Amino acid sequence: MHVKPSPAAVSTPPGPPLTEPGEVLPVTHYENFPVASWLCPAHLRAPIAALYHFARTADDLADEGSVSPEQRLADLRAYRSHLHRALAGDGSGLPDSVPAAWRGVLQALARQHAVWQWPLSLLDDLLDAFEQDVVWTQAQRHYPDRPTLLDYCRRSANPVGRLVLHLHGVQDAPALQQSDDICTALQLINFWQDLRQDIPRGRHYLTDADCLQHGVSRAELQALQSAPATQALIQAQLDWAEALMRRGAPLVHRLPGRAGWELRLVVQGGLQVIRRLRPPQADPLQRRLKLRRSDYARMLWHSLWM
Template structure:
C-alpha cells in the first residue's frame, strides 16, 4: 500500500521571472547573440529595468504627478530588492531578474538610481517645457540618463579602470545625443526641448522657430553642429572597442557603428530631421558589419 503523502509538503520555490523581451525599436543591439552567453540574462535584466522606468516616465497618457509617484514606487522597489526583500507584485518581471543580477554581480546601486533621477527630470521638464540652458546642463542629464548603462555593462565585464570608464561615458553620451537629434521631429511637438538654448540663440533661433519645423539655413546649421558634437563624443570613446574581449568587443563595435550610421543619415537629411526621423534599417546591417570589422 503506498504511503500517504506528507500533510505539509515542502513548498516548491517559484520559477524566477524571465527578463522582459526587447520589444521597442532600438538603434543598437541589446543582449544580442554577440554578448557572452553568461551575461545575456544580466544584461537583459538591466535593460528591462531601464526600459520600464523610461516607459513610466514617457509612455501612455498618465498625468505627470502619477508618473512621478510611480517612479518613486519603482525606486522604493529597487531599494527593497537590493536589500534582499522579495520582489513585490507590481513589477515582478522586472525586479525578480534584477534582484538576481544585483546579488550575483554586485551591481552598484547608485548607477541604477541615477537612471531614475534622469527619468524624473524628463517628466518635470516636459511638464514645464523647460529647455536646457547649455551643453553643460545637457551633459549632466546624459551623465545620469545614459552613462550609467555603459558603466553597468563594464562592471559585468570586470572592466573598471578610469580610462575605460571615461571612454564608456563618451560612447553613452554620444548615443544619448544621437537619440535626441534623431528624435527632433517627435520630441519638439511634445515640448521636449533638448537643444541647448545657447546653441539655438547663437544662430538666431528660438524654441518656437523649431516647433514650427520650417527648414532654414540656420536650422540646418544647428542640426549639423549638434550632430558634429555627438560624432566627436563617439570618436572619443570608440577606442574602448579594443579593450573589451571577444564577443563583448564586437557587440560594442556594432553599437558604435550603429550610432555613427544614424549620424550619417542625419547629415544626409541636411536638417530635415526636424520633420522626419532617420532610422537604422535592415539593409544597413552589411555596412555596419564592414565598418565594425575595419575598426
Template sequence: MSVDHYENFPVASVLCPPALRPAVVSIYHFARTADDLADEGDARTDERVQALRDYRADLAATVAGQSPSSRWLHVYAPLAREMHRLQPPLLHDLLDAFEQDLAPPRYLDRAHLLDYCRRSANPVGRLLLGLYGVDDPTSLRRSDAICSALQLINFWQDFSRDGPNGRLYVPQADLDRHGLSADDVLACRDSPAARALITELCAWARGLMKEGAPLALALPGRAGWELRFVIQGGLLILDKIAARNHDSLLHRPALRVWDLPRLTWRALTMRAAS
C-alpha cells in the same frame, strides 16, 4: 539587437556571452519599465511621479534584500538574482533621469545637457562594463563618451517626434548662436539656420563618439565586437542625417535591414579614429 523603444540598448544579442544575458535582460527590463512609467499611456503627470517614486522604493527594497511590492515583480525578481553583479547607484541615476523627463528643463548649455546624459545614458554603459569586470578610469571615461554620444544622436534623430511633444534638448546657448528660438525647433521649422545648428550638434555628437571609440578596440572578445556595432550604428545615423543635408526637423533617419552589410563592414574595418 537594437531596441528602438529604449535608445539603442543592446539586449542579450548573439555577441553577448550567454552567462551575462540574464543580467543584461534584467537591466533592460528595469530601464524600459521605468521609461514606460515616465512616458507611455495616458496617466497624469502626478500619477507618473508617484509611480516612479513607488518604483524607486521597490528598487531600494530589492537592493536591501527585502521583498518589493507585487506591482513589478516581473522586473525586480530577476533583477534581485543579478544584483550581486550590478551597481545600485547607477540604477538610481537612471530613475533620476526618468523623473527629470516628467518636467524637462530648458537646457542652458552643453554641460547642462551632458549632466542629463550622465544619468540617462552613461549608467547603462557602466553597468555593462561592470558585468565584464572592466572598471579602469580610461575605460569608464570612454564608455561615458560613447553613451552620451548615443543619447545626443537620439535627440538629433528625433526632432520630429520630440517637437510635437514639447521636448527640447537643444541647449539655449546653441540656439542663441544660430539666431533660433525654442519655438522654431519645437515647431520643426526648417531653415538654413536650423540646418547649420543641426550640423554643429551632429559634429559634437560625432566628436564624443570618436573620443570613446578606442574602447571597442580595447575590450576583448564579444564585448568589443558588440560595442563596435553600437558605435557604428550611431555614426551611421549621423551619416544619414548629413546625407539629407541635416534636415532632421523634417525627416527622421533610421537604421534598416539593408544597412546591415554596411554596418558589418564598418565594424570589421573599424579603427580607433573611426
C-alpha cells in the same frame, strides 16, 4: 523620502512577462543597437537584458501613455522604492501590491544583482534622470547650455555603460571615460533623431546657447520649420555627438571576444545614424529616421576595420 502611491494609483504600461531564474527577458522595442544579442557572451545575456528592461520600464513610466506628470512621478518613486526592496534580497520579498508589469523586471534584476553586485547609485542615477524629464517637460524648461545637458546625460545614459563594464571587471578611469563618451553620444544621437516627436511634446534638448549661436528661435523649432539655420544647428549637434563617439570608440579593444564585437556594432550603429541624419539627405524635424537593412551591412563592414 519617496512618496509611494496606493496600488490603485499606480499606472503601468504592459510589461514583459514574469520569468524563471534562468530566463532572459526578450527585447521587444525597436533599438538602433544590439541588446543582449548572440554576440553577447552567453553568461552576460541575462544580466544585460535585466538592466535593459529595468531602464526601459522606467523610461515608459516617464513618457508613455496619457497619465498626468504627478502620476508619472508617483509611479517612478514607487518603482524606486520597490527596486531598493528587491535588491536588498533576491526579489522574492516584493509585496503583492507591486504591479505585475514591474514584478518580473525587478525580480530578474534582483537575481542578477545578487551575483554581480552593481552599484545601486548608478541605478538611482537613471531614475533621477527619468524624474527630471517629467519635471522639466511639465515646466517646459530648456537646457541653457551643453554642460547642463551633459549633466543630464551623466545620469540618463552613462550609468548603463558603467553597469555593463562592471560585468566585465573593467573599472579603470580611461575605460570609464570612454564608456561615458559612447553613452553620452548615443543619448545625444537619440535626441537629434527624435526632434519631431520630442519638440511637440515639450521635451527640449537643443540648448539655448546652441540655438542662439545659430540664430534659431524656439518658435521656429516649435513649428518644425526646416531652414538653413536649423540645418546648421542640427549639423553642429551631429558633429558634437560624432566627436564624442569617436573619442570613446577605442573602448572596443578593451572588451574581450564577442563582447568587443557587439560594442563595435553599438558604436557603428550610432555613427550610421549620424551619417543618415545629416542634411540635406535627412531632416529630423520632418520625420524620424529608422535604420534599413543596408545600414546594418554598412555597420558590419565598418566594424571590421575598427
